[in-house]
Amino acid sequence: MSFELLQPDSLPGALKALAQHGDEAKVLAGGTAIVLMLQQKLIAPTVLVSVGRIPDLAYIRSEPDGIHVGPLTTLRDMERSLVIQTHFPLLAQASGEVGNIRVRNQATLGGNLAEADYASDPPTALLALGTQVTATSLRGERTIPLEDFLIGFYTTDLEPDELITDVFIPASAPGSRTTYLKYRSRSSEDRPCACVAAIAAFEAETCTDLRVAVGAASEVPQRLPAVENLARGQALTDELIGEIAAGYADNIDTLEDIRGSAWYRTQMIRIHVVRALEELRNGRR
Amino acid sequence: MKIEGSFTLEAPIRTVWDYLLNIEEMSQCIPGVSALETIDTKSYRGELQIKVGPIKAAFGGTVTLLELEPPHRLVAEIVADDRRNASQVKATFTSILKSLADGTEVTYTIDANVRGRLAQFGQAVAQSTAKKMAAAFGSCMQEKIDAGETA
Numbered sequence: 248m249s250f251e252l253l254q255p256d257s258l259p260g261a262l263k264a265l266a267q268h269g270d271e272a273k274v275l276a277g278g279t280a281i282v283l284m285l286q287q288k289l290i291a292p293t294v295l296v297s298v299g300r301i302p303d304l305a306y307i308r309s310e311p312d313g314i315h316v317g318p319l320t321t322l323r324d325m326e327r328s329l330v331i332q333t334h335f336p337l338l339a340q341a342s343g344e345v346g347n348i349r350v351r352n353q354a355t356l357g358g359n360l361a362e363a364d365y366a367s368d369p370p371t372a373l374l375a376l377g378t379q380v381t382a383t384s385l386r387g388e389r390t391i392p393l394e395d396f397l398i399g400f401y402t403t404d405l406e407p408d409e410l411i412t413d414v415f416i417p418a419s420a421p422g423s424r425t426t427y428l429k430y431r432s433r434s435s436e437d438r439p440c441a442c443v444a445a446i447a448a449f450e451a452e453t454c455t456d457l458r459v460a461v462g463a464a465s466e467v468p469q470r471l472p473a474v475e476n477l478a479r480g481q482a483l484t485d486e487l488i489g490e491i492a493a494g495y496a497d498n499i500d501t502l503e504d505i506r507g508s509a510w511y512r513t514q515m516i517r518i519h520v521v522r523a524l525e526e527l528r529n530g531r532r
Numbered sequence: 533m534k535i536e537g538s539f540t541l542e543a544p545i546r547t548v549w550d551y552l553l554n555i556e557e558m559s560q561c562i563p564g565v566s567a568l569e570t571i572d573t574k575s576y577r578g579e580l581q582i583k584v585g586p587i588k589a590a591f592g593g594t595v596t597l598l599e600l601e602p603p604h605r606l607v608a609e610i611v612a613d614d615r616r617n618a619s620q621v622k623a624t625f626t627s628i629l630k631s632l633a634d635g636t637e638v639t640y641t642i643d644a645n646v647r648g649r650l651a652q653f654g655q656a657v658a659q660s661t662a663k664k665m666a667a668a669f670g671s672c673m674q675e676k677i678d679a680g681e682t683a
Binding site: 363 | 584585586587588616617618648650651653654655656657659660661
């Protein structure tokens, strides 16, 4: 294993390095994923661009229309952030479910999204929240909705010369209830076998808006707007909850790995969508 | 690890069989295959490049046709290794062709034994990658058959 380690101390410096080395370079942030891949010799970049010395990329900034989270913000800081706990409790929950405290102290939001591991907690919560990712290169800046950013296994829409420079999470409707359920099939520190992030707004008993994302069960986390819309203007009865859960279970092409078979994952999706929606209906915030 | 799938081609079973057995033409439809050489009438040597996100694999190896039951069933053995990733693959590929009213259904089963670094990368990724490759293979074969018919 031999590579050149670059440690630019400015954003333009990092972008220049990425533009110069293209596909041969990999970005190093917290290193929880890329160092493992390097150790296992699954990847062999010739250049590592460490972004840790670039100032001002770790922040959680609240604005009237939502929050901006810097790509170098650690998952631990997201888990502990009062702003995130108050306004986006499911994101605090999902961030706090990753690995163990040592991993969360090191892993960053930008790294988590750029790695695009299918068995990861934050992307599913972020997808339910309607997150937008800003990517910057020397060519300019663009904002990508998370559903278009995550393409497949370990594959994102990022070009080799682009760096994630901001993650924006729009504010949910006032009074929204949210939950994040992680189902593990092996040890307590394991990655999810399946996970569900759900957000619902209500007027009295009537559900006015529902967003459900299911993750770790297929290549990328998924929302099914046609199924979500079944809830709009309706009371979340047991029957309707069952129908929505069946919609997710039946329409997600589940994968098979050491955490469970495709059939098993389909059952786990059904059960956990039911549990998530019951929790929202019964009023947990 | 077992990978199964199927695709349908709009062509008679005999035509599909002939195309499948025309190894040089057929291999052009497998994404990432290059440097195909014929060793003898039943064995071929070639290279296969696969990219999943940041991970790149480059396999070199041989394909040997073990059983041929025209035009219904073929069994091949694949033995390949990737030196950079220190990984080996040994796989049995079985394909069954079935005549339909308006075409031919091609069912495939790959029983693969992967050893080395790529093995830990996981079944989910391998299965999904194989399915995507099979889908691309199917549509490429259809194009070749259509082009052959009109030519």
